[in-house]
Amino acid sequence: MLKDAIDPLTLQYEFAKRYFREFVSSKKHITAYLEPEKTPTLIMDLEGIKSRYLEVKYHFPQFKVYYAVKANDHYDVLRVLAELGSGFEVASSEELRKVLSFGVRPERIISSNPVKPPDFVDYAHQQGVNRFVVDSYAEVDKIARVAPRARVYVRLVVPNEGSDWPLSKKFGVDVDTALDLLLYAQDRGLIPYGITFHVGSQCNNFRNWLIGIKRAVELWNRARLKGLRLQMLNLGGGLPVKYTYEALRIEDIAYYVRGLLQKFMPSMPHELQIEPGRGIVGDQGIMVCRIIGKAKRGEENWLYIDAGVFNGLAEALGGIRYSFYMEQDGDLKEWTVGGVSCDSMDVIARMVPLPEPEIGDYLYILSAGAYTTVYAAEFNGFPKPEVVCV
Numbered sequence: 001m002l003k004d005a006i007d008p009l010t011l012q013y014e015f016a017k018r019y020f021r022e023f024v025s026s027k028k029h030i031t032a033y034l035e036p037e038k039t040p041t042l043i044m045d046l047e048g049i050k051s052r053y054l055e056v057k058y059h060f061p062q063f064k065v066y067y068a069v070k071a072n073d074h075y076d077v078l079r080v081l082a083e084l085g086s087g088f089e090v091a092s093s094e095e096l097r098k099v100l101s102f103g104v105r106p107e108r109i110i111s112s113n114p115v116k117p118p119d120f121v122d123y124a125h126q127q128g129v130n131r132f133v134v135d136s137y138a139e140v141d142k143i144a145r146v147a148p149r150a151r152v153y154v155r156l157v158v159p160n161e162g163s164d165w166p167l168s169k170k171f172g173v174d175v176d177t178a179l180d181l182l183l184y185a186q187d188r189g190l191i192p193y194g195i196t197f198h199v200g201s202q203c204n205n206f207r208n209w210l211i212g213i214k215r216a217v218e219l220w221n222r223a224r225l226k227g228l229r230l231q232m233l234n235l236g237g238g239l240p241v242k243y244t245y246e247a248l249r250i251e252d253i254a255y256y257v258r259g260l261l262q263k264f265m266p267s268m269p270h271e272l273q274i275e276p277g278r279g280i281v282g283d284q285g286i287m288v289c290r291i292i293g294k295a296k297r298g299e300e301n302w303l304y305i306d307a308g309v310f311n312g313l314a315e316a317l318g319g320i321r322y323s324f325y326m327e328q329d330g331d332l333k334e335w336t337v338g339g340v341s342c343d344s345m346d347v348i349a350r351m352v353p354l355p356e357p358e359i360g361d362y363l364y365i366l367s368a369g370a371y372t373t374v375y376a377a378e379f380n381g382f383p384k385p386e387v388v389c390v
């Protein structure tokens with residue numbers, strides 16, 4: 001290997017090291033928790049979550065923030081956000097129950113899950129939640145039946161290119177269908193309320209917001225011509241966090257979005273909403289794991305850790321690449337990181353630069369605050385991560 005050339009492995013490791021050092025030095029209060037007895041442990045920084053929420057509020061001043069509960073539904077995470085006055089986006093009765101348990105009023109809750117179980121709609125309606133997304137005629141019928149006179153907003157489909165966790169195809173409709181759905185909802189006694197779209201999670205492509213807003217504006221204007229007075233525009237989630245690269249900054253996305261709204265929507269909607277999940281909690285969590293084994297298989301160096309895709313790191317299967325860090329010194333090697341279970345799908349990452357560890361050493365996984373514990377099962381008898389909120 002050319003010693004002088006900066007190889008990608010070293011660059012990646014340096015990024016992880018700098019990220020870890022900055023994380024720890026900006027959050028001194030978590031230092032005491034970095035060597036837990038039990039692993040895997042997810043350490044969540046509640047102060048960090050508060051500042052992220054306030055940062056989003058600051059940069060999106062005209063917007064109401066509805067935290068997407070599915071990203072991390074830990075009791076303390078929801079509690080601090082509830083105390084700050086955040087709104088919540090819920091998809092299920094269980095999520096709703098949790099949020100209501102903090103005394104959050106139903107006016108602070110929406111459901112943007114396009115296909116909702118009827119018993120959830122019923123429960124939400126009984127609790128006073130009355131804003132629901134739709135993107136199909138069957139859903140309009142369901143809501144009209146179970147939650148008469150509710151307000152409905154329609155979900156547009158937008159491209160998800162440049163999002164590390166694309167959602168395309170499962171949900172969303174084109175502008176023509178969206179307009180028809182709103183009119184249909186009105187006929188069914190529901191209140192056509194607004195428009196939403198989702199640019200894809202971990203979105204690092206400004207263009208997706210551009211296309212989403214352009215389509216929303218087209219729908220907005222066409223709805224007006226049909227006599228519908230929509231009130232609300234919801235920009236969904238997608239705010240990215242730092243993983244193995246610097247993500248788009250919230251202030252830059254907010255600046256861009258504000259520019260688009262001013263340009264295309266001279267008379268602003270009465271209500272603007274945003275539903276970040278990952279963007280609030282993703283980089284406020286660090287997962288501490290232990291090395292449980294290593295092996296050389298052919299040319300490949302394998303490391304095995306006590307977490308895996310079934311007990312916390314599911315997103316590794318679908319495109320999320322984490323930064324891994326260990327405190328040891330020593331020459332870097334390229335590793336394949338295997339999860340704790342016996343399933344051959346349980347591989348967390350390939351081409352991971354790390355020094356040679358010993359069994360029992362701690363391994364740190366950065367940006368583990370979103371979509372980790374919420375996905376975790378106890379497959380093969382391996383525990384879900386402990387969660388420590390500090």
Ligand SMILES: *Cc1c(COP(=O)(O)O)cnc(C)c1O
Pocket residue numbers: 068070071089112113198200201202236237238239275276277278279
């Ligand atoms: C998951 C989800 C979100 C949150 O997405 P992030 O990319 O985590 O911000 C927001 N809105 C809806 C409808 C979702 O399903």
